[in-house]
Amino acid sequence: EVQLVESGGGLVQPGGSLRLSCAASGFTFSSYWMSWVRQAPGKGLEWVANIKQDGSEKYYVDSVKGRFTISRDNAKNSLYLQMNSLRAEDTAVYYCARDNYDRGAFDIWGQGTMVTVSS
Amino acid sequence: QSALTQPPSASGSPGQSVTISCTGTSSDVGGYNYVSWYQQHPGKAPKLMIYEVSKRPSGVPDRFSGSKSGNTASLTVSGLQAEDEADYYCSSFRVFGTGTKVTVL
Numbered sequence: 001e002v003q004l005v006e007s008g009g010g011l012v013q014p015g016g017s018l019r020l021s022c023a024a025s026g027f028t029f030s031s032y033w034m035s036w037v038r039q040a041p042g043k044g045l046e047w048v049a050n051i052k053q054d055g056s057e058k059y060y061v062d063s064v065k066g067r068f069t070i071s072r073d074n075a076k077n078s079l080y081l082q083m084n085s086l087r088a089e090d091t092a093v094y095y096c097a098r099d100n101y102d103r104g105a106f107d108i109w110g111q112g113t114m115v116t117v118s119s
Numbered sequence: 120q121s122a123l124t125q126p127p128s129a130s131g132s133p134g135q136s137v138t139i140s141c142t143g144t145s146s147d148v149g150g151y152n153y154v155s156w157y158q159q160h161p162g163k164a165p166k167l168m169i170y171e172v173s174k175r176p177s178g179v180p181d182r183f184s185g186s187k188s189g190n191t192a193s194l195t196v197s198g199l200q201a202e203d204e205a206d207y208y209c210s211s212f213r214v215f216g217t218g219t220k221v222t223v224l
Contacts, residue, residue: 035213037165044122045157045165047213095164104153105170105210112164 007112009113141209
């Protein structure tokens with residue numbers, strides 16, 4: 001079964017750090033771009049970052065540049081998002097998604113992990 | 120880049136059709152055939168329903184169809200069913216639409 005499972009969310013104070021993980025199974029992880037997409041409470045979807053198959057290219061939405069770092073370990077079929085200098089506006093459910101460039105779409109999604117930034 | 124524009128809500132009775140619009144620019148929706156649509160039920164992850172404007176992934180009912188004219192893409196749900204009640208988002212080049220809540224009356 002094709003599956004993505006996120007972990008690592010939680011409550012963190014403003015200015016703090018958190019590392020999200022996403023475990024992939026059921027497909028050849030190393031063959032796909034991967035993305036993180038977030039959704040603030042009651043709001044719409046926002047693409048956050050993506051990474052090429054070999055990790056050589058990474059792109060970020062402007063609001064997280066310099067604070068978040070996306071990475072992957074193809075040997076472990078895992079995707080990561082290191083989040084530093086967290087702000088209240090980063091509070092959201094964070095989804096890991098397979099970024100299918102051939103289709104121009106996010107074709108597989110994880111169940112999401114909640115990140116709350118609050119004092 | 121600004122979010123693509125969708126109507127906040129749409130509705131229809133069971134068996135009827137509902138169409139949702141998604142307006143972008145010539146740099147995204149209008150310039151390329153990379154428009155996708157996602158269905159999201161409350162508390163659940165989004166699910167891909169349409170990609171490349173009008174293609175359906177395996178397992179998506181053919182009641183769901185997509186099209187495009189100029190800078191506006193559309194998702195049509197025919198033969199509405201209770202389980203179609205959800206939020207729907209369009210996307211093009213990693214920019215999402217504002218979202219449309221579909222209500223089945």
